[in-house]
Amino acid sequence: METSAALHPVxxxxxxxxxxxxxxxxxxxxxxxxxxxxxxxxxxHGVLGRLxxxxxxxxxxxxxxxxxxxxxHDTGYxxxxxFGVNPEYGTIEDFVQVxxxxxxxxxxxxIDLVPNHSSSEHPLFQAALASGVGSPERDRYFFRYGGDNxxxxxxxxxxxxxxxxxxxxxxxxxxRGWWYLHLFDASQPDLNWDNPDVRHLFDExxxxxxxxGADGFRVDVAHGLxxxxxxxxxxxxxxxxxxxxxxxxxxxxxxxxxxxDDVHNIYRRWRRILDDYGPDRIMIGEVGVQDPNxxxxxxxxxxxxxxxxxxxxxxxxxxxxxxxxxQTANGLELKFGGINxxxxxxxxxVRHATRLCYPRGSIFEGGLGPSDPRPDRxxxxxxxxxxxxxxxxxxxxxxxxxxxxxxxxxxLEIPDQARTDPTWERTGHRSYGxxxxxxxxxxxxxxxxxWGPNPWLPIPDGWGELSAERQEGDPNSVLNQYRHFLQVRRxxxxxxxxxxxLDVDPDLVVVRAGHYLSVLNLGIGERKLPFTGQxxxxxxPPRQEDGHYWLAPNSAAWVQx
Numbered sequence: 001m002e003t004s005a006a007l008h009p010v011x012x013x014x015x016x017x018x019x020x021x022x023x024x025x026x027x028x029x030x031x032x033x034x035x036x037x038x039x040x041x042x043x044x045h046g047v048l049g050r051l052x053x054x055x056x057x058x059x060x061x062x063x064x065x066x067x068x069x070x071x072x073h074d075t076g077y078x079x080x081x082x083f084g085v086n087p088e089y090g091t092i093e094d095f096v097q098v099x100x101x102x103x104x105x106x107x108x109x110x111i112d113l114v115p116n117h118s119s120s121e122h123p124l125f126q127a128a129l130a131s132g133v134g135s136p137e138r139d140r141y142f143f144r145y146g147g148d149n150x151x152x153x154x155x156x157x158x159x160x161x162x163x164x165x166x167x168x169x170x171x172x173x174x175x176r177g178w179w180y181l182h183l184f185d186a187s188q189p190d191l192n193w194d195n196p197d198v199r200h201l202f203d204e205x206x207x208x209x210x211x212x213g214a215d216g217f218r219v220d221v222a223h224g225l226x227x228x229x230x231x232x233x234x235x236x237x238x239x240x241x242x243x244x245x246x247x248x249x250x251x252x253x254x255x256x257x258x259x260x261d262d263v264h265n266i267y268r269r270w271r272r273i274l275d276d277y278g279p280d281r282i283m284i285g286e287v288g289v290q291d292p293n294x295x296x297x298x299x300x301x302x303x304x305x306x307x308x309x310x311x312x313x314x315x316x317x318x319x320x321x322x323x324x325x326x327q328t329a330n331g332l333e334l335k336f337g338g339i340n341x342x343x344x345x346x347x348x349x350v351r352h353a354t355r356l357c358y359p360r361g362s363i364f365e366g367g368l369g370p371s372d373p374r375p376d377r378x379x380x381x382x383x384x385x386x387x388x389x390x391x392x393x394x395x396x397x398x399x400x401x402x403x404x405x406x407x408x409x410x411x412l413e414i415p416d417q418a419r420t421d422p423t424w425e426r427t428g429h430r431s432y433g434x435x436x437x438x439x440x441x442x443x444x445x446x447x448x449x450x451w452g453p454n455p456w457l458p459i460p461d462g463w464g465e466l467s468a469e470r471q472e473g474d475p476n477s478v479l480n481q482y483r484h485f486l487q488v489r490r491x492x493x494x495x496x497x498x499x500x501x502l503d504v505d506p507d508l509v510v511v512r513a514g515h516y517l518s519v520l521n522l523g524i525g526e527r528k529l530p531f532t533g534q535x536x537x538x539x540x541p542p543r544q545e546d547g548h549y550w551l552a553p554n555s556a557a558w559v560q561x
Contacts (some may be wrong), residue, residue: 018128020216020305021339022495023060024392024486025284025399029347030089031075031442031456033402038452042440044090048098051105051180052441053468060484061108063218064283064514065347067095068114071121073187074422075438076112077220078119082205093214099213102525108215110284115202116221117188120169123200125189129170133178140197141189142181144231152231154257155238159427166234167209171461181231183224183257185422193225193266197399203300206270210277222298222307226263228256243298245314245365249290259289266481282306284341292332299338306341306397313343313352317383319359319522323509326394327501331395334498342397344387345404351437353384353392366423368412379554381407385481385539387519393488393518393558394511395499400482403441406466409480411457417456430536442467462490481539488537493515494558508551517559519551526550533561 017123044067054062066076067089076086081238081490085091099109118125125481131137143166144151147475150163164186165338167175181190206217234255252258266551267283274281278419289295290311296308304377307327315321329340335465344352346373350364357380358364382408392398414435439457443450445464471477489495507523521527529549535542538557542549 001323003548019060020282020397022395022401023065023397024058025397026054026057026059026062026185026496027063027065027346027399027401029065029402029438033437034441034443035451035455038450039088040440040455042454044085044094044098048094049536051098051101051107054495054519055105056098056109057483058490059107059400060213061110061215062102063110063399066112066114070119071187073119074185075116077114077418078117078121078188079114080119080121080123082118082201083113083208086285093493095404096212103213103500109213110218111204111209111214111217112220113217115193115222116224117182117190118186120187120433129166129420131172132170133171136197139192140195141192142227142231144179144181147177150504150544153237154181154183154231155188155236155240156182156426157240158423159241159431161238176304183221185426187422190227191225199266199269203269203273210274210281215280215283216274216282216305218284219304220286221288222267222304223259223263223287223289224257225266226260228241228260232256232260241427242250245363248365249288252288252519253290253294259294264297264299264300264303271304272300277293284308292328294335296332296338300336303517306339308341308343308399309396310343312348312391313345315355315445316360317522318360319507319509319520321503322522323503326509326511330499330501340394341399341400342391342394342396344384344391345437346399346439347402347404349437350433351401351404351408351410353404353407354388356383356387366427367421368410368436369395369432369442370413372412375410377409377459380409380556381478382539387476388482388552389485389537389539389558390511390518390520392485393513393516395494395496395513395557401437405466405479405482407411407442407470408439408441408463408466411439412436412462412519413460414458415441420451420457439463444469485537488558492536492558492560494518515561517561518556519559521551521553521554525552525553525554529557529559532561533559536560 031042033042036044036045067085068079069081069084069086070076070078102109128137131558148253150161154162154446156162163179166178166180182188235251262437283305284306285298287295287298287307298304311325350368354375357376382492397476421435423431424435440455442453444467447459471479497513499511502510504510505526505527509520511518536558540552540555542551
């Protein structure tokens with residue numbers, strides 16, 4: 001098995017402004033990626049020690065999930081200092097070392113920006129509690145009077161109400177009946193982006209990390225920063241878990257706390273800051289907007305470079321829905337000039353090597369746990385590899401989630417007492433949450449040697465067999481297949497240019513880009529490829545008959561016409 005050629009070093013802040021178009025990004029979840037001191041928690045030195053591995057994998061850039069100082073109520077998405085590094089992960093100097101070493105290897109670095117909310121332990125929120133009712137400090141967040149009841153019916157994305165009482169935190173009698181807003185955990189109060197202090201703070205945050213060499217930002221909850229004036233009730237309330245996912249997405253599009261027009265003024269402001277550092281600095285948005293026309297507004301010229309294509313991720317193994325989603329995405333790309341961004345897994349969803357083997361229509365909103373049916377491991381791997389190859393052949397950027405290149409499944413057997421995701425408690429143990437996708441990666445056959453005896457989430461027995469060490473010497477391992485996929489993609493220049501979805505077979509999804517096809521067989525049997533050409537890569541060797549290829553079920557191929 002051949003491996004990827006060495007990448008060229010980054011030559012300067014103004015080099016290759018369009019480097020991200022068609023690029024492959026790798027999400028590093030720092031707490032679970034690599035542990036340099038065996039304390040059970042991943043760290044920046046762990047990332048540093050695996051940069052050669054990532055370069056050999058063949059990716060173009062790394063997205064580092066939050067590593068800021070944080071009490072870790074939501075594994076780093078509750079930020080208590082936007083200008084530092086959590087001591088568990090290292091120091092600012094360690095971050096700079098990672099950036100410099102990555103750039104030496106031709107890898108770019110994006111960091112996670114969490115602007116919708118801070119930690120309740122952030123000095124700004126602590127100052128708001130200390131300053132009292134009606135103070136300028138409180139205007140940086142959402143404090144409202146509701147008496148014995150929350151000020152409106154909004155529910156937290158993690159379950160329960162989106163409001164908590166102030167008085168238990170402040171200890172002030174004047175705060176009785178006052179509440180503060182948190183669309184996520186109670187430890188994550190929402191910032192008020194109508195307040196100029198908040199906007200100026202994040203101007204400084206962007207410049208701070210750009211000065212240290214960051215190549216851009218992934219923006220968390222990018223559609224949620226601005227709330228509708230008056231904070232009116234929504235149509236969801238506290239019943240999020242009882243609403244079907246597609247209907248829930250439609251209702252969220254109408255929610256008064258998501259996708260408000262003024263959010264675009266923020267991103268235009270940020271675009272100007274990034275451009276001060278060179279045209280190659282980018283923003284990618286976590287834009288949870290179902291209406292494709294509204295979502296496309298985030299990647300207009302002068303705003304973000306990319307927005308994740310979550311619709312494709314959530315479709316599952318369904319040819320008609322995938323074909324329709326791709327056609328919609330392509331039409332919007334042509335209309336608005338944006339570049340699509342494909343992703344199958346991240347830290348918030350069930351790993352696709354598990355998710356794709358469940359029946360159509362399965363709901364994963366609350367995660368998976370020991371009470372759920374056991375997945376078909378072999379089918380999940382076959383489908384996961386096929387879906388990955390297919391999307392890597394469709395023009396656009398691709399994001400890989402750490403561990404998917406090892407074929408890691410979702411971990412269902414996590415003891416209740418070991419769960420850390422706030423959704424577990426906030427839903428009264430009705431949602432297992434996202435811990436199953438965040439279990440630390442196995443690097444060697446002995447995970448204890450990698451993480452010590454007490455990793456922050458328990459590593460399942462047998463994961464040593466999935467480790468990078470065990471897969472390294474097997475040319476047919478998932479790891480070496482990923483390396484080969486990315487090498488061939490780079491060799492043939494796939495992932496760029498104009499494209500179209502072809503309607504040739506009910507079970508096949510086919511995308512044509514120039515002289516290349518990317519084909520996925522979602523049927524239950526072999527399907528004939530109605531094209532003459534050369535298969536340059538396939539997840540399973542296709543059968544040839546009468547000058548045509550027959551593609552196996554649960555497989556994908558790239559064809560050169």
